[in-house]
Amino acid sequence: MKQVEKLGERLFLIDDFDLKLEERTGTYILLDEQVTIIETCASPSLPYILQGLKELDIKPDQVAYIIVTHVHLDHAGAAGLLMEHCKHAKLIVHPRGSRHMIDPAKLIKGAQAVYGNQFDELFHPIVPVPEERVISVQDGYTLHISADRTLTFYDTPGHAKHHISIHDSLTNGMFTGDTIGVYYRDLQQYNVEFYLPTTSPSQFDPDEMLHSMYRIRQLNPDFIYFGHYGKSSNPQEVYEHMETWLPIFLSAAQDVFSHETNPASMASAASNRLFTTVRAYLTERGVPEDAKAYKALQIDMDICAMGLVDYLQRQDK
Known part of the structure; x- marks a missing residue:
């Protein structure tokens, strides 16, 4: 490389x-x-x-x-x-x-x-x-x-x-x-x-x-x-990807936000949901489960979930 x-x-x-x-x-x-x-x-x-x-x-x-x-x-x-x-x-x-x-x-x-x-x-x-x-x-x-x-x-x-x-x-x-x-x-x-x-x-x-x-x-x-x-x-x-995925991110986080009370649990649950959704999307398009991109994607979903929960908490005040 x-x-x-x-x-x-x-x-x-x-x-x-x-x-x-x-x-x-x-x-x-x-x-x-x-x-x-x-x-x-x-x-x-x-x-x-x-x-x-x-x-x-x-x-x-x-x-x-x-x-x-x-x-x-x-x-x-x-x-x-x-x-x-x-x-x-x-x-x-x-x-x-x-x-x-x-x-x-x-x-x-x-x-x-x-x-x-x-x-x-x-x-x-x-x-x-x-x-x-x-x-x-x-x-x-x-x-x-x-x-x-x-x-x-x-x-x-x-x-x-x-x-x-x-x-x-x-x-x-x-x-x-x-x-x-x-x-x-x-x-x-x-x-x-x-x-x-x-x-x-x-x-x-x-x-x-x-x-x-x-x-x-x-x-x-x-x-x-x-x-x-x-x-x-x-x-x-x-x-187009931004317009498609941003609502998906928000919807996943909002659903978790309505069921969880602990911020750490919210972020973890939101990250899991986002990663599962992304993996399903990529699997449908032929990306193998061992693709190295998933390592970065897991990191990103963890951080994105924290930001989504933080945003929803600010809106809830």
Whole structure:
């Protein structure tokens, strides 16, 4: 499996081997006059990013910008460490996320609440970014990184309030982080194209998620570049899967919510229901039971279920 993959003109994808899984989380490299990195994954992935830069013959000092779509640690956890290597780079982040990059204490506490004893293995260390190196971007902000490439930033809440998506003028593609879901690219080997929403805690909002998706669709991109994982050349299929699966996720969680009283039991029951539903869907389409995608899917359903329960609890107050 190649760690560095060319996706388009001056656009490359580094496999971060997040959670020790191939094609789980990616870092994008825009090899332009001002070298730009999009997404940093978590700190244990830093060696893979540095190795990927080396394979592309990029010295860390050449990096001008590091962009994170949002500050969840699987997208931004390694930002501080990477900035220490990329001494001339500025970090670009949503205004709601900038303070967490400068002082990650709350970010760490929140992740510890979700991941418990696994936190250190998955995310340690999380290094603060100096305030003078952070750029907070408002909706519509543009960044010219070469004569023929402009990045335009869009406020796209739903997965998180501190989420931006980025339009790339050169490829007419959108870097969407987690706003419009996860792409299980590995399933293409079974001729199954599959996308699911990601509803992780603690700011998931289905209405905002759909609104952000409609906004992206109106921009008519040719490609979607997912944080998890890689490039889709079929945006219409992405939108259709989002519109199909988001109500299924909500319905499963609401049914559990009406019968359970303990939040942990709710999340466990919702995860089991979601995983069973997804597995049945994929089995009908010829995906074998031992497909490696199921490992990532089980992790995702656990986290999605937590976010769904959290959302329903907020609505119930």
